[in-house]
Amino acid sequence: xxxxxxxxxxxxxxxxxxxxxxxxxxxxxxxxxxxxxxxxxxxxxxxxxxxxxxxxxxxxxxxxxxxxxxxxxxxxxxxxxxxxxxxxxxxxxxxxxxxxxxxxxxxxxxxxxxxxxxxxxxxxxxxxxxxxxxxxxxxxxxxxxxxxxxxxxxxxxxxxxxxxxxxxxxxxxxxxxxxxxxxxxxxxxxxxxxxxxxxxxxxxxxxxxxxxxxxxxxxxxxxxxxxxxxxxxxxxxxxxxxxxxxxx
Amino acid sequence: xxxxxxxxxxxxxxxxxxxxxxxxxxxxxxxxxxxxxxxxxxxxxxxxxxxxxxxxxxxxxxxxxxxxxxxxxxxxxxxxxxxxxxxxxxxxxxxxxxxxxxxxxxxxxxxxxxxxxxxxxxxxxxxxxxxxxxxxxxxxxxxxxxxxxxxxxxxxxxxxxxxxxxxxxxxxxxxxxxxxxxxxxxxxxxxxxxxxxxxxxxxxxxxxxxxxxxxxxxxxxxxxxxxxxxxxxxxxxxxxxxxxxxxx
Numbered sequence: 398x399x400x401x402x403x404x405x406x407x408x409x410x411x412x413x414x415x416x417x418x419x420x421x422x423x424x425x426x427x428x429x430x431x432x433x434x435x436x437x438x439x440x441x442x443x444x445x446x447x448x449x450x451x452x453x454x455x456x457x458x459x460x461x462x463x464x465x466x467x468x469x470x471x472x473x474x475x476x477x478x479x480x481x482x483x484x485x486x487x488x489x490x491x492x493x494x495x496x497x498x499x500x501x502x503x504x505x506x507x508x509x510x511x512x513x514x515x516x517x518x519x520x521x522x523x524x525x526x527x528x529x530x531x532x533x534x535x536x537x538x539x540x541x542x543x544x545x546x547x548x549x550x551x552x553x554x555x556x557x558x559x560x561x562x563x564x565x566x567x568x569x570x571x572x573x574x575x576x577x578x579x580x581x582x583x584x585x586x587x588x589x590x591x592x593x594x595x596x597x598x599x600x601x602x603x604x605x606x607x608x609x610x611x612x613x614x615x616x617x618x619x620x621x622x623x624x625x626x627x628x629x630x631x632x633x634x635x636x637x638x639x640x641x642x643x644x645x
Numbered sequence: 646x647x648x649x650x651x652x653x654x655x656x657x658x659x660x661x662x663x664x665x666x667x668x669x670x671x672x673x674x675x676x677x678x679x680x681x682x683x684x685x686x687x688x689x690x691x692x693x694x695x696x697x698x699x700x701x702x703x704x705x706x707x708x709x710x711x712x713x714x715x716x717x718x719x720x721x722x723x724x725x726x727x728x729x730x731x732x733x734x735x736x737x738x739x740x741x742x743x744x745x746x747x748x749x750x751x752x753x754x755x756x757x758x759x760x761x762x763x764x765x766x767x768x769x770x771x772x773x774x775x776x777x778x779x780x781x782x783x784x785x786x787x788x789x790x791x792x793x794x795x796x797x798x799x800x801x802x803x804x805x806x807x808x809x810x811x812x813x814x815x816x817x818x819x820x821x822x823x824x825x826x827x828x829x830x831x832x833x834x835x836x837x838x839x840x841x842x843x844x845x846x847x848x849x850x851x852x853x854x855x856x857x858x859x860x861x862x863x864x865x866x867x868x869x870x871x872x873x874x875x876x877x878x879x880x881x882x883x884x885x886x887x888x889x890x891x892x893x
Contacts, residue, residue, distance in 0.1 A: 499747075506876050508868060541870045580887045620756065620892035622789045628754050631876075632883035639828045639884045644868035 404445075405457045405476055410438045411447040413535045413546070418450045418472055424458065427467040434460070434468060446470055449544045454479040480544045483642035486511040486566075486591035488558060489630055491522040493597070496627045501530045503631045505537035505547050507638055513591075514552035519598035525552050555604055558593075559611050566591055568613040569637075571629050573599055576616030579633060583640045586615065590641065592633040594626055652693075653705045653724055658686045659695040661783045661794070666698045666720055672706065675715040682708070682716060694718055697792045702727040728792045731890035734759040734814075734839035736806060737878055739770040741845070744875045749778045751879045753785035753795050755886055761839075762800035767846035773800050803852055806841075807859050814839055816861040817885075819877050821847055824864030827881060831888045834863065838889065840881040842874055 410433070414424055426434065434440040440460045448470060449455040455477040458470035487509045491497055504512050512534070514525050531549055538546050562568060567586045569579070570593040576582070593608065600608065608614050619629055638644045658681070662672055674682065682688040688708045696718060697703040703725040706718035735757045739745055752760050760782070762773050779797055786794050810816060815834045817827070818841040824830070841856065848856065856862050867877055886892045 503876055503879075506870060506872055507880065508870055541872065543870060578887070578893045580893060618892065620886055620890070622754060622756055622791060624754055624789065628751055628879075631751075631879055632755065632887075635880035635883040636887045638868055639826070639880075642868070644866065645826045645828060 405447055406445055409445045409447050409457070410434055410440065411449070411455075411539045411542070413539055414448050414450055416450060418448055418453050418456045420472060420474070422472045424448065424470040424472070425467065426470060431467050435463065435466075440468070447476060448472065449477075449538075451544075451546045452479065455544045477544055482508045482510050482543070482545065482547075483638065484566075484589040485509050485634070485637055485642060486513055487630060487634055488513040488515050488591050488593040490515050490517045490520050490594065490596035490626070491525045491552070492520075492626050493522060496625070497522070497525070497530065498533050500627045500630050501533040501549075502537045503627075504634060505534045505543065506541045507631070507634045508543075508642060509547050509634060511548040511550070513550055513558070515558055515593065516552050516554045517595055517604055518555075518601050520596040521598070522596075527551065555600075556607065559607060562611065562613055563589075565589060566613060567615055568593060568608075568611060569615050569617050569633065570594070570608055571619050571624075571633065572605065572609070572616035574605070574616075576618045579617045579619055579636050580640060582615050582617045583637065587641060590637060592630065592637065594630045594633070597626055653695060654693055657693045657695050657705070658682055658688065659697070659703075659787045659790070661787055662696050662698055664698060666696055666701050666704045668720060668722070670720045672696065672718040672720070673715065674718060679715050683711065683714075688716070695724060696720065697725075697786075699792075699794045700727065703792045725792055730756045730758050730791070730793065730795075731886065732814075732837040733757050733882070733885055733890060734761055735878060735882055736761040736763050736839050736841040738763050738765045738768050738842065738844035738874070739773045739800070740768075740874050741770060744873070745770070745773070745778065746781050748875045748878050749781040749797075750785040751875075752882060753782045753791065754789040755879070755882045756791075756890060757795050757882060759796040759798070761798055761806070763806055763841065764800050764802045765843055765852055766803075766849050768844040769846070770844075775799070803848075804855065807855060810859065810861055811837075813837060814861060815863055816841060816856075816859060817863050817865050817881065818842070818856055819867050819872075819881065820853065820857070820864035822853070822864075824866045827865040827867055827884050828888060830863050830865045831885065835889060838885060840878065840885065842878045842881070845874055 462469040566589040814837040
């Protein structure tokens with residue numbers, strides 16, 4: 398007897414849709430998503446497409462009413478519940494375009510719950526294209542199988558972030574002037590956490606003093622080499638996920 | 646009394662030169678390195694430039710005989726000995742251009758001793774521009790303060806890599822079909838190590854069986870989400886450095 402093919406098929410395209418999904422719901426698509434499904438992925442009538450809505454989890458849908466530039470997806474079955482990612486925030490100063498996009502993509506793949514842009518004094522970039530960052534988060538979520546997107550709040554000033562810091566959330570930050578090795582710092586600090594990373598030029602002295610003085614702050618070290626901002630962000634997130642997140 | 650300015654100055658440019666350095670050695674530069682120093686960094690007569698040669702460590706040199714397109718650097722003092730990075734290899738299948746460049750840059754920053762390209766069956770890319778990869782390693786080493794470059798041997802086939810695997814070196818690899826959580830796998834396996842990462846499409850079944858059967862192989866898990874090849878490489882390297890490398 399031949400093996401039953403996997404269902405949903407492993408090759409099924411996976412798309413985020415910004416509308417509540419449920420059994421029998423019809424999702425009409427045009428524009429870029431339709432182009433991706435029809436021209437890039439060559440979806441045919443009746444093919445399965447996986448959808449997630451950041452609200453209810455992941456669903457299998459069938460493609461119907463295919464026309465040149467649009468298609469309707471009819472939801473047939475829930476495939477996964479809404480995920481619960483570990484309670485980890487990445488608070489990052491904006492850095493140059495390609496590199497902040499990379500941080501967004503990797504933060505999503507690695508499993509962060511929130512990407513919080515933070516404005517600091519030495520920021521080379523002081524404006525942030527949130528919708529571009531959001532599209533990187535969506536694309537990464539489609540690719541890595543997440544059913545919930547990381548939250549992406551508006552950029553806040555560092556001082557405001559610190560003033561309104563929630564009780565009980567550890568605030569790890571890489572202090573160039575030294576700190577506890579990251580793995581050691583995590584060992585005694587379970588629970589909600591965040592990693593704060595500065596811009597290319599780092600925090601200035603006053604900012605560093607402000608962070609250090611915060612009761613939730615824990616200065617950590619990421620080794621003897623100088624890491625670029627985005628490398629520190631990706632490395633710290635990986636280490637937190639492996640030791641305190643859901644990789645264990 | 647004013648504070649003594651730091652020496653060598655923090656803003657000193659840092660360059661790799663492929664020639665043995667030593668007290669009093671004169672290093673004539675033209676082409677790109679000279680352009681970088683003179684036109685980008687605006688180096689003037691007598692300014693300090695840091696040099697490292699991947700052989701003897703890091704040295705401070707003074708800029709002399711500045712002309713339009715060339716300059717001579719005269720070595721005045723050793724600033725750091727040759728570093729010893731942790732004994733960690735990243736064995737990576739070639740992946741698409743931008744992403745393998747990223748792996749090289751991050752591997753160098755994070756501190757790997759060797760980046761070993763490995764040819765696997767599903768590789769989308771089967772040739773590798775080693776000199777382009779090398780230039781990414783050099784640039785990252787200049788930026789992150791390394792005094793030794795990661796080794797970058799020629800690409801080898803997976804079967805050859807496994808056949809000639811050195812005794813006593815753990816071979817961690819991310820098995821999509823499951824493995825020990827990475828942090829847990831490292832806890833009982835100190836010493837020389839490597840992480841093996843496949844191409845975009847992963848290893849095929851036969852390759853996976855070959856790897857699993859190797860006495861040095863340890864299948865690890867990097868969490869519940871699907872990581873891109875380069876994300877897995879960067880995450881695994883970060884975790885190894887934090888737990889078994891020199892970040893502790």
